[in-house]
Amino acid sequence: MAYHYAKFGAQIVITARREKVLQQVAEKCLSMGAQKTLYIAADMSSDSDPGKVVDFAVDQLGGLDYLVLNHIGSTPFSMWEGDVQHLEWLMKVNFLSYAQMAWKALPSLEQSKGSLVVVSSVLGKLSSPFVAPYTSTKFALNGFFGALTHELAMKNSNVSITTCTLGLIDTDSAMEKVKDVSHVKAYPASEAALNIIKTGATRQRDLFYPWYTYIVTLIRDFFPDARDYAIQKSYSYTP
Numbered sequence: 001m002a003y004h005y006a007k008f009g010a011q012i013v014i015t016a017r018r019e020k021v022l023q024q025v026a027e028k029c030l031s032m033g034a035q036k037t038l039y040i041a042a043d044m045s046s047d048s049d050p051g052k053v054v055d056f057a058v059d060q061l062g063g064l065d066y067l068v069l070n071h072i073g074s075t076p077f078s079m080w081e082g083d084v085q086h087l088e089w090l091m092k093v094n095f096l097s098y099a100q101m102a103w104k105a106l107p108s109l110e111q112s113k114g115s116l117v118v119v120s121s122v123l124g125k126l127s128s129p130f131v132a133p134y135t136s137t138k139f140a141l142n143g144f145f146g147a148l149t150h151e152l153a154m155k156n157s158n159v160s161i162t163t164c165t166l167g168l169i170d171t172d173s174a175m176e177k178v179k180d181v182s183h184v185k186a187y188p189a190s191e192a193a194l195n196i197i198k199t200g201a202t203r204q205r206d207l208f209y210p211w212y213t214y215i216v217t218l219i220r221d222f223f224p225d226a227r228d229y230a231i232q233k234s235y236s237y238t239p
């Protein structure tokens with residue numbers, strides 16, 4: 001997404017934990033046409049870092065047009081074995097930090113008639129095996145930002161919220177997790193990223209990418225037994 005924003009000539013702040021990688025991405029963004037690219041290393045499981053990142057971006061850029069919330073913590077692709085500590089940690093990274101950053105950025109986004117873009121998943125609409133902690137965080141995001149969408153509308157806010165419902169995307173991390181178990185086709189990360197940016201820029205409420213995530217969302221409650229059978233059969237698993 002940073003590279004697409006760079007090609008549009010944006011001023012960008014990126015964040016993650018690995019400073020070296022951030023530095024490399026920032027350099028590439030500049031070479032691709034970004035007006036300005038800054039980075040700040042931060043850990044979204046910390047109580048204070050989510051707020052610090054937004055403060056840094058607002059100070060350095062003098063305001064915000066978009067806040068794109070995309071980061072996720074690493075989580076095992078396996079059956080739930082009762083690790084509540086991991087669940088708490090993942091909730092902090094994938095959900096609570098999103099709520100913190102969104103709240104912190106709202107005054108600046110109000111000023112610019114800006115947009116909040118929340119990257120969620122079809123697993124925030126539909127439960128699936130092997131991803132209990134992850135799917136919980138994505139359901140939480142959809143509930144929270146759904147409520148915030150109502151509240152901003154009721155307050156006549158200038159800020160739009162876009163929620164992105166993604167299917168399987170061919171990022172290295174996702175491919176590594178599902179390589180031996182899933183038969184679902186993965187869609188290209190660069191195309192997903194461009195769709196996220198366009199949907200946010202046009203202030204649309206939802207992105208469904210790829211197309212089947214929309215169909216899944218529409219029909220998920222029609223035939224629950226058939227749905228669950230199909231989901232379970234889409235994985236290779238022997239107990």
Ligand SMILES: NC(=O)c1ccc[n+]([C@@H]2O[C@H](COP(=O)([O-])OP(=O)(O)OC[C@H]3O[C@@H](n4cnc5c(N)ncnc54)[C@H](OP(=O)(O)O)[C@@H]3O)[C@@H](O)[C@H]2O)c1
Binds near residue numbers: 021044073121168172
């Ligand atoms: N790929 C898919 O199939 C797929 C499907 C549906 C939805 N999505 C959604 O798309 C988004 C991007 O997914 P992805 O596949 O690109 O994920 P990814 O490859 O795992 O990337 C995660 C990013 O978050 C950063 N991160 C991890 N832990 C962090 C922490 N504690 N604090 C701050 N940053 C942290 C990582 O950098 P550091 O390690 O340096 O911190 C990395 O830049 C996510 O919201 C995901 O849920 C993806």
